Amino acid sequence: MKIRKNTLLIMMILLTVTFMFANTKNVSAKVTFNKTSKSITKGKNYTIKISGVKNRSIKKVKLKYNKKIIKVKKLRKNKYRITGKKKGKTTLKATVKYLLLDYTPAVKTIKCKIYVKNKAAKKKKTNNKKNNDSEENIKPEIDWEENNIDKLLVQIEQSKNYKGMIYKLNDYTVFNKGEDGGEDQYGLITSPFYSTIDWYSKKDYDEIINEVKLIVKESKITDDMIDEEKAYRVGRYMVNHIDYDYNVYGQRIYETLFDKKTVCAGYAKTYALICRYIGIDCDFVCSYDNQNKSGHAWNNVKLGDYYYVTDLTGAYFTRNIYGGVSNFFREYSNIGEENIKYMDKYYKMDEYTEKHQIDEVDYYTRCKNEGKVYLKQKELYNLPE
Structure with a gap:
């Protein structure tokens, strides 16, 4: 009997090691750069990412x-x-050292071939008006895999008025160098x-x-949390510490953070900034009915594939009804017909x-149906502050 138990224990250990090795092999194979090769122009920038593994x-x-x-x-890091x-x-x-889903250490070496070319030669000026017009109307080549901010900067760089003053610092900041001794400006990206x-x-x-x-510190956010919990903790902190006030005129991030009161736009812009700061893709979205002079603002938060x-704003007014902060991670129809109708054309x-x-269904339903790890709404409500 004792021999059988020892044999069974050895078999279990071997199976566990085999599974971990297979898991390491499979997950490691997915870690890569988002490009295997890239051509860039001398003096220009390109952002490359490590995909297949989360930053944390x-x-x-x-x-x-x-x-x-x-x-x-x-x-x-990525x-x-x-x-x-x-x-x-x-x-x-x-050479990337990272942790697998079961916290097993893994290492993988990934590569991307970079080709640097000189700037294109300037075309000689001509007095032919037709030729000048056609040259001005040529659209610059844009890497459509970059986000819209990057595409805009490419357009600025290739325009005749570009002086190399504006560039993107990170996922939440654009920097504008002041001209002729003027003050530098920092733009906070909220969409x-x-x-x-x-x-x-x-x-x-x-x-x-x-x-x-x-705010991130006081929300007690840690790297090992899933994005759902991080995004919830940020939003909960905001609605518990920043009041909705109809009389507020300023709807900018600075006033929202330091006056501790705002309306929908201030909530949505500030939430987008903080989420982007902690590495979660989040957009400020707005709608406005010009005829009735009314509008609303909210956020699109990326969790998983959707x-x-x-x-x-809704969370602020319903925070005590359900025992917690609601109106998080809802489906598309939750925006409401009027807001969808008058949504800014860019979106x-x-x-x-x-x-x-x-998503056409809420985040909780999506995770439940697909067997993904997530926190139920009740679990979110009961998270310690």
Whole structure:
């Protein structure tokens, strides 16, 4: 009997090791750069990402490349900005140390071939008006795999008025260098569309980011939490500490954070910023009925493969009805017919809807039906503060 028990124990250990090895092999194979090769122009930037593993699971990344050809700046553990320095080619090699789903350590080396080319030669000016008009109307080539902010910056860079003053710092900031001794401006990205950016001085920007860091800390957010819990904790903190006030005129992020009162737009912009700061894709979305002079703002939050509707204004007014903060991670129809009808046109464009698919069912139902790990609404309500 004792021999049989020992034999059974050995078999179980062997099966466990075999499973872990197979799991490591399968998951490791998915870790890669989002591009296997990329051509960039000398002096221009390109953002490359490590896909197949979440940022919080990455423990260390070691890079190798020809420093004479390209410059590489770390933006996040899974994201790097590449700048072309000299015409030529090099291979960007990254040795990624990370954790599998069962917290088993894994290592994989991934590569991307980088080709740097010189700037295109300037065309000679001509007095032929027809030729000039046709040249001005040529649309710049855009890497459609980049988000809309990046596409906008490409257009700016290739326009004749571009002076190299504006560029993207990270997923939530665009920097505008002041001209002729003017003040530098920091724009907070709250959606993929440039028109919704709030611009601030360096002083105000630093104050905002420090406040964002404080909110993340006081929300007790940790790297090992799933995105659902992180996004919920941020929203819960906001509706518990920032009041809805009809008399508020300012709807910008600064006033929302420091006056501790706002309306729907202030909630949605600030929530989008904080989510983007902690690595969750989140957009400010708005609708406005010009005839009745009424509108609303909310957020599209990405969890898994889909985006979900989150309305902090609704959460504020219903926070004590259900024993917790609701109106999170809802289905598309939850926006409401009027808001859908008068939604800003940018959020109805194909280039937005194709990459921002809002789920037809709520996040909780999606996870339950597909057997994914998630927290039920009741579990969210009972999370300690």
